[in-house]
Amino acid sequence: MPVKVCAVTIDQAVCKQCGICVAFCPKDVLVADKEGQVEVAYLEECSGCLMCELLCPELAINVDIAE
Ligand code: SF4
Ligand code: SF4
Numbered sequence: 481m482p483v484k485v486c487a488v489t490i491d492q493a494v495c496k497q498c499g500i501c502v503a504f505c506p507k508d509v510l511v512a513d514k515e516g517q518v519e520v521a522y523l524e525e526c527s528g529c530l531m532c533e534l535l536c537p538e539l540a541i542n543v544d545i546a547e
Pocket of ligand 1: 490497500502535538540541
């Protein structure tokens, strides 16, 4: 059964706008604007793989998965 993802939260105060999460998200959920600020653009596409949370060097991303 697919997991249900409630939220992908980015702490903008901690994010260094490196773009790693945008580059590695397999579902293109995350989008950076031209200043590099990352937004959760397509949460409905998120598979809950946790790649973004695990790869973020600043630990700025939290993915909440419903049980
Ligand atoms: S990987 Fe982390 S620090 Fe880099 S852009 Fe994404 S949220 Fe920001
Ligand atoms: S959990 Fe996976 S699919 Fe969801 S935003 Fe992060 S990298 Fe993308």
